Amino acid sequence: MTTQGYAALTLETLPSRLGEVAAARARLGEPAAWRAREVGDGNLNLVFIVEGPEGAVVVKQALPYVRLVGESWPLPLSRSFFEHEALVRQAARDPGAAPEVFHFDREQALIVMEFLDRHVILRRAMIEGRRIAGLGRRLGLFCARTLFRGSDLSMLAADRKADLALFAGNAALCDITENLVFSDPYRDAPMNRHTPGLDALAARLRGDMAMKRVAQHMKWAFATQAETLLHGDLHTGSVMVSDDDIRVIDPEFATYGPMGFDVGMLVANFLMAFCAQPGHASDPGARDAYADWLLEETAAIWSAFVGEFTRLWRTERAGMLYEARLFEAQGCGLGAEQARLERLAAIWRDALGFCGVEMHRRILGLAHNADFETIADEAARAACEARALEIGRVLALSRDAAPDMAAALETAREIAGRDLL
Amino acid sequence: MTTQGYAALTLETLPSRLGEVAAARARLGEPAAWRAREVGDGNLNLVFIVEGPEGAVVVKQALPYVRLVGESWPLPLSRSFFEHEALVRQAARDPGAAPEVFHFDREQALIVMEFLDRHVILRRAMIEGRRIAGLGRRLGLFCARTLFRGSDLSMLAADRKADLALFAGNAALCDITENLVFSDPYRDAPMNRHTPGLDALAARLRGDMAMKRVAQHMKWAFATQAETLLHGDLHTGSVMVSDDDIRVIDPEFATYGPMGFDVGMLVANFLMAFCAQPGHASDPGARDAYADWLLEETAAIWSAFVGEFTRLWRTERAGMLYEARLFEAQGCGLGAEQARLERLAAIWRDALGFCGVEMHRRILGLAHNADFETIADEAARAACEARALEIGRVLALSRDAAPDMAAALETAREIAGRDLL
Numbered sequence: 001m002t003t004q005g006y007a008a009l010t011l012e013t014l015p016s017r018l019g020e021v022a023a024a025r026a027r028l029g030e031p032a033a034w035r036a037r038e039v040g041d042g043n044l045n046l047v048f049i050v051e052g053p054e055g056a057v058v059v060k061q062a063l064p065y066v067r068l069v070g071e072s073w074p075l076p077l078s079r080s081f082f083e084h085e086a087l088v089r090q091a092a093r094d095p096g097a098a099p100e101v102f103h104f105d106r107e108q109a110l111i112v113m114e115f116l117d118r119h120v121i122l123r124r125a126m127i128e129g130r131r132i133a134g135l136g137r138r139l140g141l142f143c144a145r146t147l148f149r150g151s152d153l154s155m156l157a158a159d160r161k162a163d164l165a166l167f168a169g170n171a172a173l174c175d176i177t178e179n180l181v182f183s184d185p186y187r188d189a190p191m192n193r194h195t196p197g198l199d200a201l202a203a204r205l206r207g208d209m210a211m212k213r214v215a216q217h218m219k220w221a222f223a224t225q226a227e228t229l230l231h232g233d234l235h236t237g238s239v240m241v242s243d244d245d246i247r248v249i250d251p252e253f254a255t256y257g258p259m260g261f262d263v264g265m266l267v268a269n270f271l272m273a274f275c276a277q278p279g280h281a282s283d284p285g286a287r288d289a290y291a292d293w294l295l296e297e298t299a300a301i302w303s304a305f306v307g308e309f310t311r312l313w314r315t316e317r318a319g320m321l322y323e324a325r326l327f328e329a330q331g332c333g334l335g336a337e338q339a340r341l342e343r344l345a346a347i348w349r350d351a352l353g354f355c356g357v358e359m360h361r362r363i364l365g366l367a368h369n370a371d372f373e374t375i376a377d378e379a380a381r382a383a384c385e386a387r388a389l390e391i392g393r394v395l396a397l398s399r400d401a402a403p404d405m406a407a408a409l410e411t412a413r414e415i416a417g418r419d420l421l
Numbered sequence: 422m423t424t425q426g427y428a429a430l431t432l433e434t435l436p437s438r439l440g441e442v443a444a445a446r447a448r449l450g451e452p453a454a455w456r457a458r459e460v461g462d463g464n465l466n467l468v469f470i471v472e473g474p475e476g477a478v479v480v481k482q483a484l485p486y487v488r489l490v491g492e493s494w495p496l497p498l499s500r501s502f503f504e505h506e507a508l509v510r511q512a513a514r515d516p517g518a519a520p521e522v523f524h525f526d527r528e529q530a531l532i533v534m535e536f537l538d539r540h541v542i543l544r545r546a547m548i549e550g551r552r553i554a555g556l557g558r559r560l561g562l563f564c565a566r567t568l569f570r571g572s573d574l575s576m577l578a579a580d581r582k583a584d585l586a587l588f589a590g591n592a593a594l595c596d597i598t599e600n601l602v603f604s605d606p607y608r609d610a611p612m613n614r615h616t617p618g619l620d621a622l623a624a625r626l627r628g629d630m631a632m633k634r635v636a637q638h639m640k641w642a643f644a645t646q647a648e649t650l651l652h653g654d655l656h657t658g659s660v661m662v663s664d665d666d667i668r669v670i671d672p673e674f675a676t677y678g679p680m681g682f683d684v685g686m687l688v689a690n691f692l693m694a695f696c697a698q699p700g701h702a703s704d705p706g707a708r709d710a711y712a713d714w715l716l717e718e719t720a721a722i723w724s725a726f727v728g729e730f731t732r733l734w735r736t737e738r739a740g741m742l743y744e745a746r747l748f749e750a751q752g753c754g755l756g757a758e759q760a761r762l763e764r765l766a767a768i769w770r771d772a773l774g775f776c777g778v779e780m781h782r783r784i785l786g787l788a789h790n791a792d793f794e795t796i797a798d799e800a801a802r803a804a805c806e807a808r809a810l811e812i813g814r815v816l817a818l819s820r821d822a823a824p825d826m827a828a829a830l831e832t833a834r835e836i837a838g839r840d841l842l
Contacts (some may be wrong), residue, residue: 157599158592164647165589171582178578178741187747207749209756216760217741223573223742224648226585227641320599321644322637326608327630335630339637394652 002007005107006077009061011036014048018059023103023111028052037161042212043068043367044252056117057102059213062109071134075172079252080109084169086254087111089229094145097248097285109374116247121239123370127280136244136297139239140304145257148312152231155342160319163225164256173253174223177232181357182219185365186212194364195372197382201389202364213395218353224378225350226256234262235358237370255418262351263305267351267360268392270298271412272371275388279375291416295409302351302405306344313340315405349402355395357389379421426528427498430482432457435469439480442787445533449473451828461730464489464724464788465673467498467711470536477538483530483673496593500673501530505592507675508532510650515566516606518669538669540661544791547694550711557718559667560660560687561725565780569733571650573740581740584626585647585677594674595644597651602778603640604787606632615785616793618842621786622810634818637776643699646771648678655683656690656779658791684726688772689779689813692833693792696809700796712837717832723826725770727765734761770823777817780809800842806839 009017018024019031028034030335036059040047044067061078084106090098103112125132170305184192185207194202201276205211231238232253240247273274274294277287292357317324327336362369363385372388375381391412403411430438439445440452446675448457450473461468463816470479487494505527511519524533546553573581599678605613607627615623626632653674661668666802685788695715698708723825734757738745748757784806785792793809798803 152641157596157644161589161592161595166587168586169590170584171579174582175578183741183744183747187751207750207753209759212747212753213756213760213763216747217763220648220742220764222572223578224646226647227645236784320604321641323604325635326604326633330608330627332628332630332633335634338630339634343637343641358703 003222005089006064006109006285009046009059009108009110010061011038011048011049013118014050014059017052018112021103021105024050024057027055027057027112028104028349031052032375038064040067051115056115058099058113058115060111060113066168072241077109079173080104080111080168080174082167082254083250083252084111086229086231086251087113089092089150090231090248090251093149094142097142097146098251099245099247099249109157116240116242116245119240119245119247120240120242121237122241122246123236123269123273123316126236127276127371127374129277129280129287131290131293132246133244134242135241135246136300137304139248141308142248143234143259143263143266144305144308144312146231147228147262148309148316150188151227151259151352152321153313154319155315157320157393163229167255169230170253170255171234174255177253178219178223179279180366181361182215182222184356185361185363186215189365191366192364192389193366194366195382195385196378198363200390201272201386201420205360205364205389205393208393210397211356211393214353214399215357217314218396220355221258221350221353222261223257225258227258228256230255230257232257233260234266235362236266237269240371258354259347261351261354262279263347263349264300265358266301267298268355268362269369270294270301271355272359272388273410274298275384275391275416276371276375279286279372279377279380279384295413299405299409302348309344345402347401348405352395352399352402352408356392357396359392359395363389364382383419383421387416387418390418390420391415427547427766428465428532429484429528430469430480430531432459432469432578435471435480437469437784438836439533442524444525445471445478446627448478448523450475460755461488461723465500470717472536477536479520479534481532481534483487499590500527500554500594502527502673502680503534503588503594503628504671504673506587507650507652507672510535511567511607511652511669511672514570515563518563518567520668520670520787524790527785537661537666539663539670540666541663542658543660543662543667544657544690544694544825546662547715548697548792550698550701550708552711552714553662553667554665556667557691557721558725560669561722561727563669564655564680564684564687564722564730567652567728568649568683569730569737569815572680573742574734574738577776578741581806583827584650588650588676591674591676594653598674599640599644601787602782603636603643604813606778606782606784607636609782610786611787612787614787614789616806617799618804619784619806619810622807622841626781626785626810626814629814631818632777632814635774635820636778639771639778639817641678642774644678644773646679648679650680651676652683655687655808656790657687657694658669658690677777680768680770680776681773682769684722685775686782687722687780688719689713690777690790690792691722691784692776693780693783693790693809695719695806695833696812696837697792697796700793700798700801700805716834720830722827723769730765730768731761734764766823769826770820773816773823773829777815780816786812804840804842808837808839811839811841812836 012038013029015034036050036051046061055360062077065071084104088097231251277291281287413417435457435572436452436455455473457471483498486492505525521535659671696713702708764775
């Protein structure tokens with residue numbers, strides 16, 4: 001990877017450098033009057049909000065290393081290219097779901113995009129106990145539309161193969177997922193950490209051969225099942241919400257992978273928000289109703305996904321897989337419906353596995369969730385996290401005889417009522 | 422695809438054009454004394470045998486169209502590039518299995534390689550009833566070594582992703598497989614043909630929703646399960662044998678796909694040779710012992726595959742999947758063994774599906790097998806083919822509760838004893 005010509009933006013250089021970009025001037029007005037602030041609280045990149053007399057934009061620029069760690073952990077600038085490519089595809093496949101892109105500069109690894117001024121990060125809203133109308137349904141629709149329309153169910157086979165080849169270049173970001181999600185949590189890796197009180201549970205999971213087999217099976221699936229273009233990092237920190245709008249951001253981990261990955265990661269993060277609620281309650285039980293709502297919205301993710309996937313299967317199945325000329329056109333429409341149910345069952349089975357692994361890595365691995373991290377009382381935090389670890393384990397191991405979403409949530413609710421420490 | 426600078430070889434131009442290639446001169450001696458003949462009996466390419474005072478070579482050149490059909494069916498010259506890339510990898514992963522390559526010219530889509538003068542095509546040997554010592558075992562070893570060593574079980578993840586991206590360029594050859602193998606046989610496609618007498622069976626398979634679901638499931642797996650670099654066309658016409666040597670040729674369909682694909686296609690072609698034996702018998706029963714031998718060698722493919730895959734799993738598992746530091750190094754060696762059995766079961770399940778589809782497409786689709794085509798008596802041929810169709814159907818549909826190889830072969834033997842027309 002060359003970084004020749006690349007220079008990280010600063011608050012000082014931003015107006016002069018972006019002032020040359022017509023798309024930025026068109027949104028913001030005169031560069032002399034711009035005000036910029038750096039707001040990046042993520043792990044990897046620079047993020048600026050730039051406000052001018054006529055409007056505001058977000059400027060996201062990749063750094064040639066992991067921001068959280070520093071230059072000792074290099075990371076290719078090309079992730080910005082892949083993020084932009086993914087944003088373009090998402091905008092086409094689910095219009096309105098991703099932020100609008102105004103400008104992309106590949107050499108500077110820089111995207112100028114819509115500033116969502118009324119929005120907050122969904123994870124923050126869930127910590128605050130805020131309800132968002134239609135949340136699970138909107139995210140389920142996003143998954144169904146992007147995952148279906150990015151697959152051989154919809155695309156021309158040669159186009160999908162070319163796109164697969166393109167995104168194979170995002171290997172460094174996949175490497176992060178492959179190691180930090182699927183492997184490190186299940187061994188004593190140097191960068192792991194966990195809340196005091198979880199030592200015994202961590203050790204038990206790291207000695208649980210059945211769980212490790214499932215985790216490695218899911219890693220195999222992530223690395224080899226190139227079914228569709230994934231968002232690749234679809235947690236509640238990658239969703240922004242307002243009272244009447246829901247957006248999905250930050251697809252820099254985009255890669256071809258199994259449909260169940262985005263779905264499972266999203267469900268996992270809803271379930272972790274659910275498990276964290278007792279830690280946010282001012283009085284015991286104060287968050288019970290909100291926790292119930294979170295489970296309802298988790299169910300809504302999957303029911304919306306199933307509904308929209310079904311609609312697209314019946315109306316947009318134009319790719320080379322399960323062609324209508326083999327089924328409906330031969331009076332075998334029932335076969336196409338059976339095949340749809342088989343595919344949905346396979347996606348759900350994968351999602352259960354990915355869900356469990358995601359719940360483990362957010363508690364035992366490097367990258368933790370604010371849902372738990374904001375619980376100041378360590379004992380209370382450990383109690384919440386212990387339940388999430390167990391829910392993850394039980395759901396991941398249930399794959400072979402997969403329960404439906406209702407049964408999975410019933411199990412989560414039951415485990416959430418236990419004291420595991 | 423550009424064909425600028427490309428020119429198909431002729432018997433007249435070959436000595437002057439290849440005479441400039443040092444590697445060819447070194448093998449053959451003085452170009453003035455070369456004798457060349459065109460021997461291509463395949464569907465796609467030009468193949469020459471060139472003999473000189475000091476030795477002989479094979480020259481294989483792609484044509485910019487399908488030879489069998491003509492210029493109306495264009496096909497990229499780049500398939501020669503992918504064949505060469507695959508030959509290089511196979512030579513590294515299973516030394517001695519592929520023909521040695523002496524020279525590759527990308528612009529001319531031309532490979533100069535070892536002439537296997539003592540060898541014949543395996544399919545021909547099976548039609549003649551000739552036994553080859555260690556046949557199934559050698560091919561099982563080839564599958565295990567190339568499929569294991571081309572996967573994330575062995576390779577560096579970033580290397581495998583780069584290789585996946587490279588071979589994604591072989592989309593036109595994949596398109597042939599995707600359509601001619603998985604879809605066309607199950608509908609009234611214009612290029613299909615079948616032996617008179619099979620109309621009713623063909624119609625029944627084309628109306629068999631369960632079989633079509635499996636076929637499309639296998640197409641999904643072929644197109645999306647990018648587990649390893651496949652040979653991609655591993656039938657008995659892609660194997661050359663002598664009394665003491667077995668080689669695998671013609672990997673121009675090489676692509677990343679599921680491990681079970683090569684295995685299943687190979688098993689299917691052994692079973693078709695088995696089904697064809699009564700049609701080659703001079704007297705009833707004259708080929709019974711040879712047919713038994715074919716089933717024994719079919720079993721040997723899988724047992725050698727399992728043995729070698731197991732050995733490689735235990736000694737060469739250096740990739741990112743099922744890392745020893747998660748299993749053996751933590752006292753969880755049993756977990757790694759369970760995972761190995763799970764992987765082998767998944768490969769076998771896939772192989773059964775691919776096997777069934779391959780048996781159908783060779784009888785109902787465009788490309789037929791000499792095993793059956795050389796049976797002059799149409800009624801006898803149809804009887805043999807009908808049994809193969811049924812074996813393929815039963816094996817493909819058995820995937821969900823997959824029988825072991827012994828039970829699969831017992832079923833094949835039982836069906837081969839029936840009169841289905």
